[in-house]
Amino acid sequence: MKKIVLLVVVIAIGLLAYNYLTTGELRLLPAASSPQAKELASLERELQRTVLDYRTAAKGAAVSGVDLTAEAVAARRSAKSIEKRLAELRTSLDSDRDRARADRLMEKVKAFLASLE
Numbered sequence: 001m002k003k004i005v006l007l008v009v010v011i012a013i014g015l016l017a018y019n020y021l022t023t024g025e026l027r028l029l030p031a032a033s034s035p036q037a038k039e040l041a042s043l044e045r046e047l048q049r050t051v052l053d054y055r056t057a058a059k060g061a062a063v064s065g066v067d068l069t070a071e072a073v074a075a076r077r078s079a080k081s082i083e084k085r086l087a088e089l090r091t092s093l094d095s096d097r098d099r100a101r102a103d104r105l106m107e108k109v110k111a112f113l114a115s116l117e
Contacts (some may be wrong), residue, residue, distance in 0.1 A: 036093050043082050043089070044105055050078040051112055076116050083109045 019027050033041075057071040084108065089103045 026029050034094065034098075036089060037095075037098050039089055040086075040093070040098060040102055040106055042107070043086055045108060047079070047105065047112070050082070054116075057115055072116055076113065079113050079116075083113070 016026060022103040054071055058067065058068060061068040061071075077115055083106065086102060090099065090106075093099050093102060
């Protein structure tokens with residue numbers, strides 16, 4: 001009986017962790033999200049990839065002394081694209097939670113763009 005209870009607890013913790021990592025919400029079952037919320041999550045992941053790609057290139061450039069101009073231009077272009085799409089998406093968001101999430105993402109985009117200057 002203890003093994004079954006332990007298994008249920010481990011599964012519940014696994015579901016909580018998975019849902020928190022994928023949606024940012026601490027829930028046992030994922031909530032149905034709107035297409036706008038999915039697009040917002042997509043933009044968040046895209047910004048994370050852009051920042052990671054730039055930082056990886058910067059580390060490589062620090063070691064090898066390679067010029068980083070092309071990577072910076074690509075990162076800036078990607079961040080500007082995310083900023084534009086986020087501004088368009090912000091007008092169609094319904095929930096206050098999604099609007100706050102979009103505002104936080106916009107701050108991250110602007111901070112990244114400022115770090116490139």
